[in-house]
Amino acid sequence: MTLLFLCFAAFAAGFVDAVVGGGGLIQIPAALVLLPGFPVATVIGTTKIPSFCGTSLAASQYARKVKLDYKRILLMILIASPMAFLGSHILTLVSNAFMKPLLLVILIGVAIYTYAKKNFGAHTEQEHTEMEHLLYAIGISLVFGFYDGFVGPGSGSFLILAFITLLGFDFLRASATAKFVNLSTNIGSIVLFALSGRILYQFALPMAACNAAGGVLGARLAILRGNKFIRIFFLSIVMVMIVRFAYDIFFH
Numbered sequence: 255m256t257l258l259f260l261c262f263a264a265f266a267a268g269f270v271d272a273v274v275g276g277g278g279l280i281q282i283p284a285a286l287v288l289l290p291g292f293p294v295a296t297v298i299g300t301t302k303i304p305s306f307c308g309t310s311l312a313a314s315q316y317a318r319k320v321k322l323d324y325k326r327i328l329l330m331i332l333i334a335s336p337m338a339f340l341g342s343h344i345l346t347l348v349s350n351a352f353m354k355p356l357l358l359v360i361l362i363g364v365a366i367y368t369y370a371k372k373n374f375g376a377h378t379e380q381e382h383t384e385m386e387h388l389l390y391a392i393g394i395s396l397v398f399g400f401y402d403g404f405v406g407p408g409s410g411s412f413l414i415l416a417f418i419t420l421l422g423f424d425f426l427r428a429s430a431t432a433k434f435v436n437l438s439t440n441i442g443s444i445v446l447f448a449l450s451g452r453i454l455y456q457f458a459l460p461m462a463a464c465n466a467a468g469g470v471l472g473a474r475l476a477i478l479r480g481n482k483f484i485r486i487f488f489l490s491i492v493m494v495m496i497v498r499f500a501y502d503i504f505f506h
Contacts, residue, residue: 256288257460263288264461268308268468272315273476274425274484275410275432276491277305279498281465282407285457292454295346298406299447300454300461306440307462308469309433315473316430327431330391331438334399338442341403346450358499361408364415365492368485382421390420395435402439403446408495410436414488425484429476 263284271277281304285297292300316322382390394416402409410432417428447453476484 257457260285260288260457260461261464264304264308264465265468267304268312268465269472270468270487270491271305271308271410271436271465272312272433272469272472274429274488274491275412275414275436276408276495277308277410277465277468278407279491279494281305281461283498289454289457293452295447296452296454298345299342299443299450299452300458302440302443302447303453303455303458304461304465306437306444308465309437309440310469311466312469312473313430313433313437315470315477316433319477320427320430322427322430322434326388326391327434329388330395330435333392333395334402334435335438335442337396337399338403338439339446340442341400341405342443342446343403345404346446346452355503358496358503361492361496361499365489365496368489368492387421394420398435399439399442402436403443407498408491409439411488411491411495425481425488426476429484433473 263281267277267279267281269277270280278301281301282298285301286294289297289300394413398409398413398416401412413432413435414425414428417423417431418425421428423431444453476487
C-alpha cells in the first residue's frame, strides 16, 4: 500500500513538474510521510530518480515541439549539475530550514506580480548584449543549480520565473528550457546520493515509471494549451508553495 501511494504521488509530481515545475511539493512531502523510518536525506535522495525520469521524458516532448538554444542550454547544464552536487552535499551536513522564511516572502511577491501583470510570460525580448545574456544564463545556473540540490521543491518554478524576467522567454520556452536545466541538477544530486548510499531503489524505480508517465502527459498538455494555460498553472503552483512554506514555518 505504501508503494501504491508513493507511485500515485510520483505520477502527480511528474505531471505538475512537466508543466511549471514544483513537482517536489507533492512527491517529497508524500515520501517523508510514507517513509518515516528513514533519514530525511535518504528520502529526498530516493525521490531524485523519479524526478530525473519524469523530467527527461518531459524534456524530450518539449524538444520536439519548441525551438530552443541548445548551445546555451548545454552551458547551463555544465554549470548547474555540479552546483546541485554541491548543494546536496551541504544538505547532508546542515539543515536548510533557515531558507524557508526568505522563500515565503519571495513567493508572495511572485504571486502578486504574476497575478497583477496579465502579460507576464508573454514573449518580450530583452535588450541584452550577447555577453549580458551569457552572464544571466551563468548566474541562473549557479543559483538554481545549488538551490535544487540544497532545498529542492519549487526549483523548476523558480527557473521559469528567472527565464521570463531576466531573459524575456515566454512561458512555453521558459518551461521547456527549465526541464533541461532541472535534468542536469537531478543528475548532480543523484550522483551524490548514490555514492553516499542514500537511495532506496525498491521505491525509487517504481516511482520513476509513474513520474515519467505523468511527465509525458503534462508536457503534451502544456504544448497543446500554450502560454495562457501554463501561466494559470504556474500561479496555482506558486500559491501551493506559499501554503507549504507558511505551514513549515509557523506550525512545525
